[in-house]
Amino acid sequence: MAPSRTHCLLIHLLAVLTGVVTGLSLDCAPQCQCYENTTDCSHGVLTGFPRNQLIPSSTEVLLLNDNQISAVSRNPTLPNLLELNLEDNSITSISRPGSPFSRRPNLQVLRLGGNVISTVPASAFDGLSQLVRLYLNRNTITTITAFGSNSVVDSLKMLDLQDNRLTSIGIGTFTGVSLLSELNLSSNNISRIEDGSFGRLKKLRVLYLHSNHIAMLTSATFLGMPALTRLTLSDNKIQTLPDMAFIGATNLEFLDLSSNDLSTVTRTAFSGLYDLTTLLLERNNISSIEDGAFGDLVKLQSLVMRYNILQNMPASTLTSTDLWELDLSDNSLTAVRREDFARLAKLKYLHLHTNKITSVEDGSFANLANLIVLEIYGNLLTNVSAATFAGLVSVEQIGMGGSNRIESIPDDTFRDLPKLAHLGLLGLPLVSISDSVLSPLQSLKSIALSESRLRSLPALPVSLESLTIFRNNQLLTDIRLGDLTTLPRSATGDHLPLPNLTSVQLADTGLQKIHPFAFATLPALTSLDLSRNNFQSTSSVDPDAFGNLTTLLSLNIDRVTTWSPRVFRHLPCLQTVTLGTRFTCDCDVLDLGKWINKTGPLRGRSLERLREEDLGRTCPATTVPPATEPAVQFCPTPSPSPATSSQGPSSVAATLSRSPKTPAPSSTIGQTETCIGPSDVTVQNVKDSRAEVEWVHRGSADLTGFVIQYKQTLGENSDWRTTQQVHTVRRSYPILDLLPDKPYIACVAVFCNNIMPRQPEVMNECVHFTTGQTAASIPQAAVVGLAVGVPLLLIILVMAAVILLKRTGLSSAEHVDARTPNQPQQQEAPAESTEADRGITDDSPYNLINDDRCSSLGHENSYHNPDFLHLTEPAAKRIANPYS
Structure with a gap:
C-alpha cells in the first residue's frame, strides 16, 4: 500500500531534523568537538595546533587549553577567529620573529595564562589591532615591553598579569594601551612603582596591586587617573601614607589597604576622596587616627578596621552620615561612650567584639534606630541593663557572651527590643536567669546559653525555634x-x-x-x-x-x-x-x-x-505494653538515600x-541528610558595584554557616570568588566588590559541621543578575532554557515523529491480523503479606502503619542555634584578593 500523506510528511521531517543534528558534528578534527562557531580541543594531549585537520573556517572560538602545546603556530588560518584559549599548556615563548598571531587579525580575546612565558616583547601581538582582552596570568614574566608607546594592541581594555614575577612598573610600561579599563598586577614581586606610571590610563576603572612587595607610595603614584573607582593594595608592606596619597584618583569608591604595616592614619591621607564608599584598613598596626582623617569621606558606607591596636575611636573621626557598617572588632578599645556613635543614624552593623571594653555608657546606642546587628561579645563587661540597649528598636541580633563577666541580667534588659530574634549569651558566668528575662521576647527565635553555670532553665518565649546549651560545667543534672x-x-x-x-x-x-x-x-x-x-x-x-x-x-x-x-x-x-x-x-x-x-x-x-x-x-x-498505652x-x-563513603562519620x-x-x-x-541547602535565593538593591544576596533557610542540626560564591558569567573575570563565612542566623549578605554593567551569578553554599558538604545546586541555590540594572534577578531557569531549549526541541520533535509512526503502524497491523487475542493490561500483582505474616499484631510494640503526619516533615524544620563566641561579621570583610 502506498504511503499516506502523513507518512511522507513525517519521513521528510525526520530527514530534515537528522540533517540538522548530524550537521553540527561534521568537518571537525578527531580530537575536537565542533558546535555552532566553537571548536573545542581542550583537555587533551595535543602537542601542537591541529594541522591538516578539519577545523571549520567559520570557527570564532578555538579552545586549546589544558594540552601539552609548547609553541604557538600560525596555522591553521582562521580569519573569523574571535577568541583563542591556550591556557594551561607548556608555551615558553611568544617572541619568535613575527607575531604568531598575525594570521588572526580579528582576534578579540586571547588567553595565555598558566604557561611558562617569561618575556613579552613588543612584537608579540603584531597584527592584533582588534584585541580587547588579554590574559597573561600565571606565567613567569619578568619583563614586558609589548604595551609601551609603540604597542599594536592599543584597543586593549582588559589586561591580566597577575601571578607573575614582575618587580617594578616604569613610566613607559603602559603608555600604549590608553583604553585599558581594568589592569591586574596582583601577586607579583613589585616593590617599586615609578611616579606617573599609570598617568596615560585615563579610562582605567579597576587596578589590582594586592599581594606584592610595595613599601612606599607617593602623592604622584596614581596621578592622572580620573576614572579609577576600585583600587586594591592589600597584602603589601606599606608603612605610611603620604599626604593626599590618592589625590590623582579622586573618584575612588573602593579602597583596600588591609594587611599592611600602617601604624597611623594621618589627617590628610585620604583627602579628596569624596566618593569613597568602602575603606578596608583591617590587619594593620594602627594605634591612632588623627582628628579629621576621614573628614572628606562624606559618602563612606563601610569602614573595616578590625585586627588593629586602637584604644579609642574619637567621635570626631566618624563624619559620614551614610555609614551603615562599622567594624572595630579585635582591637584594644576599653570603653563605649555616649557620643561615639551619635552621628551614625544609618548604621546597620556594629562590630565591637573581642576588645577590652569594660563599660558601655547608658544611651550609647540610643541614636542607632536602624541597627540590625550588635556584637559586643569577647570583652570585659560586668553588667548590662535596659539603658545599655535603649534605642535599638530594629536590632535583630545581639552577641554579648565570650569573655564578658556578666553574672546576672535584669528582667527588663531586652524588653524594649521588639525585633530581637537571635541572642548570644555564650560563656557568661550566669548561675540563674529570671523567668521574666526571656519569656516576654515575642520575636526571639534562637538563644545560646552555653558555657554558663545554669542549674535550671528559665521560662522561654513561645516564638523560640532553637535552644543551645553545651559545656555547662556539669551543673544541669x-x-x-x-x-x-x-x-x-x-x-x-x-x-x-x-x-x-x-x-x-x-x-x-x-x-x-x-x-x-x-x-x-x-x-x-x-x-x-x-x-x-x-x-x-x-x-x-x-x-x-x-x-x-x-x-x-x-x-x-x-x-x-x-x-x-x-x-x-x-x-x-x-x-x-x-x-x-x-x-x-x-x-x-x-x-x-x-x-x-x-x-x-x-x-x-x-x-x-x-x-x-x-x-x-x-x-x-x-x-506487651499496658492497654492504656496508645x-x-x-x-x-x-526512600533510601544514595550510599555514602564508609569513611565519613x-x-x-x-x-x-x-x-x-x-x-x-x-x-x-x-x-536522612541533615545538611540541606538554601532556597528562594534572590538578589536585592543591585547597584553599579554592589548587590545584596538574600535566601531562605530553616536551619538544620549541623548548620554552621553560609558563604556566597559569585563570578561574572561573561567577560574577563570568570573565576569564582567566595566571601567570608556568614553566620547561621543570617539570611542576607551584601557583596561590594562587583564591577559595573557586568552579568554575575551568585550562589549560597551551606557549611555543616564547618565543612561544605557539597557545591550549591545551580537551579535552586543560585541567582543571575547584572550590575547597574534595576531588575533584581534573572531566573536561572531562563538561562538554562536558552542553553538546552533548541537541542531539546529537536529531540522532542524526533521522538514525536517516531511515536506517530509507531502508532500508525500498530493501527495498520490490527487491521491486517484481527485474530490476535487481547492481552491483559497489567500483570497480576503478588499478594501482599499480612501484618500477621510479618509478625506484627495490634498488640505488638512495633505495629507499623502508614502515618501521613510525617510525610511533610524534613530536616528543614530544624534550626541550629548560633554560637556567638565565634560569630563572623555579617557584612564586614571584603575580598582582599578578588582573583584568588
Missing part, C-alpha cells in the same frame, strides 16, 4: 516535664507548650537523668542533641522520656548504655539515632534491632542482623562484634 516551657509556669502540671521550638542542644551539660515526658511541651521538635552527658545507669533515660515527640527526626544520645524498647514507641518519625560507643550487648539491643527491621532499610545494617545467638543468651519475649504509629519509611554503622578492647565507632542509624 536532670530534665523533667515543665523545664522547657513558657510563662506562666503552672504548679498543677498544665505546662504551656513551645510550639515553634524545633532544635534543642543539651550537649555536655552534666545531665544524669531524663524524667518521663521531659520534652512533652515541644510538639514541633525535630532535632535533639543529648550527647556527651553523664548517663550512668539503665534508669538514666526513662522509657517515657521522649513521650509526645511525634515529629522528632534526629536524636543524639551517645553515652547511654541501654534503654527500653518502649522508647521508640514515642518516636514515630525518627530517622537518625546516634548511639555512641557505650551501648551494652543485651536483650534490649535485640529489641532495637527488631525496631530497625520494622522501620525499613536504614544506613546502619549490622544491627539488622542481630540474633539471640549473637548475644550468647536467650532473650525473653517482649513485654499504640505506636510509625511514619512511612523514607555519617556512614559509620553500629558494630557489636568488635573486641571489647577496641572501642566501637559512634553509631548513626538512619539515612
